[in-house]
Amino acid sequence: MISIELAKKLIDHQFPEYADLPITSVEQQGHDNHTYRLGDALLIRMPTAEAYALKVPKEHALLPKLAAHLSINIPTPIKMGAPSKDFPYPFSIYKWLDGQSANLVHIDEDALDCIAVQLAIFLKELQNIDGVDGPEPGQHNWWRGDHVSVYDKGARKQIANLENIIDHKACLHLWENACATSWKQAPVWIHGDFSSGNILINDNKLSGVIDFGGMGIGDPACDLVIAWTFLKGKSQEIFKQAMGLDADTWTRARGWALWKATFELCYIKEKDSAAAAFQKSIINSVINERASVL
Structure with a gap:
């Protein structure tokens, strides 16, 4: 089991x-990795399973190359630990990034509107990176x-399993x-797990984006799910307009959000819980939204 004691032993x-x-x-x-602060300036990040350990060398190789093109802070790899008898996977030491x-954190509506713009700027910078090969x-x-x-x-199985509680x-x-839609442009850089848990906020502003284990080159629609899982109301519309993407891409983004929300809802035992209600709200939002260029 991953623990502070194990982290200290590895260090x-x-x-x-x-x-x-x-x-x-x-x-x-987190689910994929356990993280511990190491002093004031570093952290140790340890994957929880073999599948997540695949991301460690990828992040060490690619994050420094991406950072040169981004105005928002992202993790800086310092050291990569080797698998051992104590821990069977590679692990990472990163520079600590300030923020929660x-x-x-609680974010008021005005701050969320500003953060929506900052999120769009980050994604557009990421998507515009050229000359860095990715997987x-x-x-x-x-x-x-x-x-x-x-x-x-x-997705079809999840929807069928939930037919009594969703439309x-x-x-x-x-x-x-x-x-039925597809990305018709050249593949672009994606984060791959662009969720509120991987977005750092400091002083009501975006201060960093972490956990790039899902990064790669492809269709950017998966990164747009943040519009429904984190943003709401005016901030959601601000984000969509700032991204400047076509209606088909937003339809695929709604599809990604639907797949993820139904996946999560299937695994929530208490279907009347707050956690279930949150996933249902995402589902209702994406199925009721008008497809348009926003």
Whole structure:
């Protein structure tokens, strides 16, 4: 089991130059990785399974190249630890980035409107990166950036399993419309897991974007899901207009949001819980939204 004690043991054995630094847990641990602060300026990030460990060398190789093209802070790799008898996967030491995950802070409407613009600027900068080769979608990033139909079987099964609590006909209609469109331009850089948990906020402003394990080259629609999972009302419209993308791309984005929300809802046992209500609200938003160039 990953713990502070294990993190300290790995640091002591592989990076003794950091052995005297205190190790503390972050406010909330992620699913794919566990993170601990290492002193004031560093952090240690440890994948929780082999599939997530595939992302470690990718991030170390590519993040410094991407950072040169971005105005928003992203993780800076410092060291990569090797698999060992104590921990079977590679792990990372990164520079610490100030800020709290957006899902852990209260953000007022005015600040959210400004953050929507900053999120769009980040994504457009990322999408406009040229001259840096990246991986195509695949197992390494759970096919983010691929055509949304890569999850066709799963999406249809999820919708069928939820037919008693969602408008399954409207969901299928949206899903089929999304699958009927495609990205007709050159593939672009994507983050791959652009969610509120991976967005850092400091002083009511976007201060950083983290967890690039899902990055790759492909269709940008998957990164637009943030419009429904984090933004709302005016901020949502500001974000959509700032992105300047075509109606088909937004339809695929709604398809990605539908797939993810139905996936999450299927695994929530208490279908009347607040967590379930949040996923239902995402589903209702994407199936009721008018497809247009926004």
